[in-house]
Amino acid sequence: MDIITAPSYEAMSEAAANQIIDLVKLNPHSVLGLATGGTPTKMYELLIKDHLAHHTSYKNVTSFNLDEYAGLKKDHPNSYFSYMNQTLFMHLDIQQQHTFIPNGIAESLEKECARYDQLLQDMGPIDLQVLGLGENGHIGFNEPGTSFESETHIVRLTESTRHANARFFGSMDEVPTHAVTMGIKSIMKAKEILLLVSGKNKKNALERLLDGPVSEDFPASILKKHPKVKIIADKSAYSRTNIIA
Numbered sequence: 001m002d003i004i005t006a007p008s009y010e011a012m013s014e015a016a017a018n019q020i021i022d023l024v025k026l027n028p029h030s031v032l033g034l035a036t037g038g039t040p041t042k043m044y045e046l047l048i049k050d051h052l053a054h055h056t057s058y059k060n061v062t063s064f065n066l067d068e069y070a071g072l073k074k075d076h077p078n079s080y081f082s083y084m085n086q087t088l089f090m091h092l093d094i095q096q097q098h099t100f101i102p103n104g105i106a107e108s109l110e111k112e113c114a115r116y117d118q119l120l121q122d123m124g125p126i127d128l129q130v131l132g133l134g135e136n137g138h139i140g141f142n143e144p145g146t147s148f149e150s151e152t153h154i155v156r157l158t159e160s161t162r163h164a165n166a167r168f169f170g171s172m173d174e175v176p177t178h179a180v181t182m183g184i185k186s187i188m189k190a191k192e193i194l195l196l197v198s199g200k201n202k203k204n205a206l207e208r209l210l211d212g213p214v215s216e217d218f219p220a221s222i223l224k225k226h227p228k229v230k231i232i233a234d235k236s237a238y239s240r241t242n243i244i245a
């Protein structure tokens with residue numbers, strides 16, 4: 001794993017956006033794995049800015065999102081479907097039929113998981129997977145204890161994850177209890193992984209990732225086994241090195 005520290009959230013986002021832009025320019029048919037949450041929002045803003053200024057095109061790009069809440073309609077303001085459309089897709093020339101997000105309101109979530117795995121198999125592998133880091137080490141919605149062999153599956157969210165995400169909802173009661181997420185095995189199939197870590201509340205998780213053992217108790221630790229992982233952390237999340245992005 002390579003780790004780069006950026007002096008600020010903005011600099012971290014810029015380094016991440018540049019990596020995506022370079023990849024898409026090099027291979028206009030790239031398959032991107034995308035994350036939601038607070039961490040990548042600035043990176044998405046910078047992709048839009050670049051698209052408007054320099055016309056980087058996404059019309060042949062395919063994207064797969066990591067996860068979706070179970071039970072939220074697509075047009076619910078807190079669904080990851082809404083997040084992705086508003087934060088990124090509607091501002092780019094990406095084709096909607098090339099953007100994939102698990103359907104959290106499928107009649108059978110089990111069948112939805114199988115469908116998503118099939119799509120990943122048919123259109124993958126993902127060239128670059130962007131990840132955020134949960135305070136408890138989750139990646140996607142793979143909570144502690146998830147098998148490293150997992151593919152897309154339904155998860156019961158931990159109270160700590162629901163609590164961390166409650167800031168996007170009116171109250172804790174509104175935060176869904178379950179989600180559909182790409183599994184650890186699916187994430188590890190990506191050719192390259194970019195993990196973004198921002199803010200002091202991620203400091204402990206990042207230290208545990210770097211110093212701790214590879215264990216299903218801490219899902220992100222599996223990234224140590226991936227051949228091509230870059231971590232970009234801002235200064236508040238990590239201050240050990242002074243390599244600047």
Ligand SMILES: N[C@@H]1[C@@H](O)[C@H](O)[C@@H](COP(=O)(O)O)O[C@@H]1O
Nearest residue numbers: 035036037038039132133134140
């Ligand atoms: N399911 C999402 C993840 O995909 C995200 O990477 C992580 C960190 O979120 P944030 O960036 O808001 O801290 O937790 C959320 O629960």
